[in-house]
Amino acid sequence: MLKLMSQIPIADYTDTFTKKITNAFSFLFDPIKEHFGNMMDFTSSSLSAIPPVVVIIIVAILAFFLSGKKFGLAVFSIVGLWLIHNQELWDKLMDTFTLVLISSLLSVIIGVPIGIWMSKSSIVEAICKPILDFMQTMPAFVYLIPAVAFFGIGMVPGVFASLIFATPPTVRFTNLGIRQVSKELVEASEAFGSTGAQKLFKVELPMARQTIMAGINQTVMLSLSMVVIASMIGAPGLGRDVLSALQRASVGSGFVAGIGIVILAIIIDRFTQTANNKNKD
Amino acid sequence: MHEKKKRKGGGMPIIQVENLTKVFGKNTKQALKLMNEGLSKNEILEKTGSTVGVNRASFSVEAGEIFVIMGLSGSGKSTLVRLINRLIEPTQGSILIDGEDLSKMDKKALRKIRREKLSMVFQRFALFPHRTILENAEFGLEIQNVDKTERKERARKALELVGLNGYIQQTPSQLSGGMQQRVGLARALANDPEVLLMDEAFSALDPLIRKEMQDELIDLQASMKKTIIFITHDLDEALRLGDRIALMKDGAIVQIGTPEEILVNPANDYVEKFVEDVDRTKILTAHHIMKRPEAVNIEKHGPRVALERMQKEGISSILVVDSQRNLKGYVTADDASDAKKNNIRDLNEILKTDIKKVEKDTTMHEIFNVINGSPIPVAVVEDEKLAGIIVRGAVIAALAGDSEVNMEHA
Numbered sequence: 001m002l003k004l005m006s007q008i009p010i011a012d013y014t015d016t017f018t019k020k021i022t023n024a025f026s027f028l029f030d031p032i033k034e035h036f037g038n039m040m041d042f043t044s045s046s047l048s049a050i051p052p053v054v055v056i057i058i059v060a061i062l063a064f065f066l067s068g069k070k071f072g073l074a075v076f077s078i079v080g081l082w083l084i085h086n087q088e089l090w091d092k093l094m095d096t097f098t099l100v101l102i103s104s105l106l107s108v109i110i111g112v113p114i115g116i117w118m119s120k121s122s123i124v125e126a127i128c129k130p131i132l133d134f135m136q137t138m139p140a141f142v143y144l145i146p147a148v149a150f151f152g153i154g155m156v157p158g159v160f161a162s163l164i165f166a167t168p169p170t171v172r173f174t175n176l177g178i179r180q181v182s183k184e185l186v187e188a189s190e191a192f193g194s195t196g197a198q199k200l201f202k203v204e205l206p207m208a209r210q211t212i213m214a215g216i217n218q219t220v221m222l223s224l225s226m227v228v229i230a231s232m233i234g235a236p237g238l239g240r241d242v243l244s245a246l247q248r249a250s251v252g253s254g255f256v257a258g259i260g261i262v263i264l265a266i267i268i269d270r271f272t273q274t275a276n277n278k279n280k281d
Numbered sequence: 282m283h284e285k286k287k288r289k290g291g292g293m294p295i296i297q298v299e300n301l302t303k304v305f306g307k308n309t310k311q312a313l314k315l316m317n318e319g320l321s322k323n324e325i326l327e328k329t330g331s332t333v334g335v336n337r338a339s340f341s342v343e344a345g346e347i348f349v350i351m352g353l354s355g356s357g358k359s360t361l362v363r364l365i366n367r368l369i370e371p372t373q374g375s376i377l378i379d380g381e382d383l384s385k386m387d388k389k390a391l392r393k394i395r396r397e398k399l400s401m402v403f404q405r406f407a408l409f410p411h412r413t414i415l416e417n418a419e420f421g422l423e424i425q426n427v428d429k430t431e432r433k434e435r436a437r438k439a440l441e442l443v444g445l446n447g448y449i450q451q452t453p454s455q456l457s458g459g460m461q462q463r464v465g466l467a468r469a470l471a472n473d474p475e476v477l478l479m480d481e482a483f484s485a486l487d488p489l490i491r492k493e494m495q496d497e498l499i500d501l502q503a504s505m506k507k508t509i510i511f512i513t514h515d516l517d518e519a520l521r522l523g524d525r526i527a528l529m530k531d532g533a534i535v536q537i538g539t540p541e542e543i544l545v546n547p548a549n550d551y552v553e554k555f556v557e558d559v560d561r562t563k564i565l566t567a568h569h570i571m572k573r574p575e576a577v578n579i580e581k582h583g584p585r586v587a588l589e590r591m592q593k594e595g596i597s598s599i600l601v602v603d604s605q606r607n608l609k610g611y612v613t614a615d616d617a618s619d620a621k622k623n624n625i626r627d628l629n630e631i632l633k634t635d636i637k638k639v640e641k642d643t644t645m646h647e648i649f650n651v652i653n654g655s656p657i658p659v660a661v662v663e664d665e666k667l668a669g670i671i672v673r674g675a676v677i678a679a680l681a682g683d684s685e686v687n688m689e690h691a
Contacts, residue, residue, distance in 0.1 A: 184407035187368050192421040192472070193396035202424070206411045 022149050033151045040155045044098035044236075048091050056081045059267070067274045073267075080263035089238060089260045096237030096264060099155060099227040103162040104220045111167045111219065112212065115174025116200065125175065132168040140165050140226055144233045158235030162226035166219045173215020177208025213276040220272055224265055238264070294341035294377075295475060295508050296365065301338045301374035303360055303532075306331030309372050322531040334360040336532035337374070344475075347502060347509045351519040352529030358512045361529070362480050365510065366399045367391055378476070396425050400469035404481035406461045408453040414440065414464050415449035421472040432471075439471035440464070442501065459490035466498075470505075479511045483518065495521050516555060520544070520564055528552055540564065567648060568641045570679045571661045571669030576600040579609050579628050584620035587612050587628065598657045601632055606666045610634040611657055638662050639671070645679060652676060 022029070047055075056078055063073040084093050118125045143164050147157035181204050189203040205212075231239030238260045245254030304312045312331040315324070322333045335357045342348040352358045363369040365376055367383060376383040378398055383391065400421065408417050416423075419436035427435070440446055443463040453461055462482060469477055483491045495518060502509055513519050519526050520540040527537045528551075536548035544564055547553035575594055577587045579601050591599050591614045601609045609632060616631040625631065637651050637659045652659050652673060661669040 182405075182407070184403050184405055185409065187363075188401070188403060188407040188409075189420075189424075190368060191366055191395060191399070191401040191478075192424060192468075193392040193394075194424050195392065198424045202420075203409060207409075 018146050018149050021146075025150075029150045033156045036159070037154060037156050040098055040102055040159070043102065044095050044155075047094040047098060052081070052085050052090050056085075063267075063271070066271060073270050073274065076270075077267055080267065084260045084263060087256050087260065089241070089257065092236065092238045092241060092257075093260060093264060095155075095235075096224075096227055096239065096261070099158055099162070099230070099235060099237060100220065100224050100264075100268065103159045103166060103223040103227070104216070106159065106163055107167040107170055107219045107223065108216055110163070111170030111215075112174050115171040115212070115215075116178060116205075118171065118175040119178035119204075128171065128175075132171060135164055136168045140229050141232070144230065147230075148233050153234035155235055157233050158227060158230030161230055161233075162223040165226045166222035169218035169222065170212070170215045173218070174208065174212045177211030177215075178204045180211065181207040210276060213272070217269065217272040217276070220268055221265065224261070224268065228261060293344070295344045295379060296342040296510070297375075297377040298341065298365065299339050299375045299377070301335060301361070301364055301376060302372045303334035303357075303364055303369060304331050304372045305334050313373065333357075333532045334369075335364060335371075338527075338529075338532075338534050339374075340527055340534060340537055342476075342508060342510060344508050345502075345506045346524045347499075347511060347522050349511045349513060349519040349523035349526045350529060351513055351516065351523075351526055353514055356529040357532035358514075358529050359480055360532075362401075362478050362510060362512050366395055366401060366478060368401075396421065396472065398475045400472050400474040400477055402462070402465045402469050402477060402479040402482040404484055406453070406458075406465045406485070408461055408464055408468075410453055412452070413449065414445065414451050414453065414456070417453065417464055418449075418467045418471050420468055425472075435473075436467070436471045439467040442470060442505075443467045443497070457490075458486050459494060462486060462494065466501075470501075470507075474507070476508045476510065479509060481512050481514065484513065484515065491518070498522065528555065565645045565679055566641065567639045567643045567645075567659075567661045567669070567671060570645065570648075570675045571641075571671050572675060574600055574660070574667055574670045576602045576606075576667060577612075577628070578602060578604060579632070580604050583626045583628060584612070584617040584631060588614060588617040588621055591617065600636070600658075600660055600667060600670065601628060602667050608636070608638065608660055608662055608665060608667045611636050613657075636660055641668055645676065648676065 059077045059081060060074045063077045064071065067073045081093075084090060114128065118128050140161070143161040144157070147161040151157040151160055185203055185207065186199065189199045194202065227235060227237060228239035228242060231237060231243045238257050241257035242254055242261070245251070245257065302313065302316070304316075306312070306329070308329040308331045312325050312329045312333065315328060316333060316336060320328070322336070325331060325333055338361055340348075350358045350361060360369060364371045364374075365383075367376075367386075371384050374384065378394060381394070383394060386394065409420065412420070415433065415436055418440050419432045422432035422435060437446065437449065440449060440463075443466050445460060445463050445467060448456060448460065453464065456464065462485075465482070483494050486494060498509070499522065501507075509522075511519075511522055513522075523540055525537060525539055526543055528535045528543065528548075530551050536543060536552050538546075541564070543552060544556050547556055575590060575596065577590060577599055580603055587599050587601075591597065596614075598611050598613045600611050603609055611633055612628060612631050613633070616633075620631050636657070637655050639648055639651055639659055639661055641661055641663045643651075648659065648671060652671065658670040658672045660667060661671060
């Protein structure tokens with residue numbers, strides 16, 4: 001009864017489609033891969049060039065002031081980063097951090113405007129919502145395949161995959177934040193004769209900032225998790241150690257690399273959250 | 282008071298609203314047709330699924346007037362005020378401001394009107410929580426790109442007007458409700474608009490603060506001569522503030538008139554029901570409840586005449602005036618009777634002067650305090666001349682809504 005028709009060759013279609021895209025846009029993908037790759041290499045090697053002690057001190061000082069002159073986060077940062085250095089994972093940490101930094105930045109640059117557009121138009125919202133659901137629920141590994149097709153292996157496809165996986169929260173939260181701005185405040189800004197841009201920048205975005213920041217925090221955490229998975233397509237960093245430990249069933253080195261990722265995750269999370277909460281008061 | 286208010290208007294209308302209608306929903310054409318056929322809001326909702334927000338409202342507001350739009354919640358008053366500055370797009374009808382039709386303007390022209398001529402004050406204040414009080418007050422000028430020092434100066438002046446100069450660097454959440462609404466008022470005044478739209482501006486405040494704000498608004502209006510369109514669901518507030526009141530029901534304006542016209546001549550049962558509960562003591566004055574006075578002339582009459590008059594009228598005291606009807610005092614029946622026995626001819630000898638007097642426009646509310654504990658009727662005077670008397674019975678009758686009260690004076 002279910003055999004209404006023979007199997008629809010979705011997989012084949014997708015293959016052909018991806019190939020066509022790869023060929024048609026290689027003029028675009030190749031330079032992106034080249035220049036972007038160079039830029040990321042430069043970022044990570046300059047980060048690695050800074051002596052670890054200096055990085056640790058800067059992070060600790062930032063942590064101290066961001067968390068309202070409390071020692072907790074600062075002490076954690078010092079101990080955590082020292083431990084990573086102690087385990088000789090410092091260069092890999094810098095690679096991972098570069099990936100997270102670049103992909104989160106791109107996510108925010110792309111995600112916030114789309115979120116604003118969604119909040120302004122119910123049609124755009126209706127179109128974007130299912131796409132966002134799709135992007136978030138598709139197993140993250142799947143993005144690695146077209147990423148390799150488009151950009152080969154290395155950091156750039158890692159960023160591409162993480163972009164697709166990690167952008168949705170920023171878009172969603174921006175949309176939500178702006179839609180949640182109280183109707184009276186929007187009316188007030190309109191009643192005094194605001195233009196659309198004035199309304200957005202003077203009222204809606206400042207009022208939605210908290211929510212948007214929560215979305216960005218999510219995006220950063222998601223891109224960190226994706227960056228680890230991206231090691232499967234040759235993205236450098238702590239994820240690569242986890243992967244090779246998995247392949248060799250070596251619990252010890254897997255655990256050590258994992259701890260490194262956890263420490264990085266906690267520091268990044270607390271930094272983005274406390275920055276947000278501090279501004280609230 | 283009544284006459285004074287009438288003179289204040291007089292100019293040409295600053296806002297003229299003609300046939301203004303808002304239908305919410307998809308089937309607006311059908312709904313408009315049914316509306317013109319005179320169907321009620323509920324019938325139209327049933328037939329078309331569209332909600333009538335405002336039903337063909339027409340009125341004009343004169344410069345310097347406080348025009349109150351009153352109705353219960355759901356009567357369309359908040360929609361109406363938003364139609365005036367087009368926060369809500371009208372379905373049909375026109376809004377003329379200084380002769381220009383707002384309903385036909387493009388966005389740019391509309392913005393100009395909103396920036397220069399119309400300011401709005403909101404029920405829940407609608408202050409921007411991320412801005413300081415000063416920054417809130419300068420918002421309207423900021424979006425007009427007024428020079429920074431000038432706009433700060435003007436915002437500061439507006440805050441001074443509403444008595445908030447000491448708080449300019451605070452944020453709204455640090456202020457009480459009453460103070461927050463002062464900021465809302467300052468923000469609206471900083472633009473120096475011709476018309477203030479106040480949407481239930483004092484409804485979120487507690488009664489004492491509300492009364493204080495009402496008084497201040499009246500003072501502000503008297504000194505700044507702004508035209509104010511004030512929305513409220515509170516009849517007492519409407520009667521206190523309004524030069525004229527428009528009463529709304531189901532989106533339509535049921536009656537427009539001065540507070541007294543509305544109270545004294547309700548246009549229909551709905552208005553009558555509405556005003557039934559009003560605190561009449563604050564509206565009715567001595568003028569409304571006084572009776573024609575019985576009095577004797579001190580220059581012509583003696584105790585004998587006074588006593589006769591009192592016996593005839595069945596009263597125990599009588600007022601005494603001179604030939605110009607200037608109030609001199611009163612005499613009691615006992616004293617007059619003694620005087621008659623002792624053959625005293627001059628009323629001056631038994632005249633009592635501890636008489637209680639009220640002016641013609643004293644409200645009943647205040648008359649209570651005067652009449653309480655006074656054994657003799659209270660005299661109503663105008664320029665020291667006797668105009669009438671108030672007996673206790675009349676006060677009680679007026680309170681009970683008795684129609685025998687002298688409404689024809691209104």
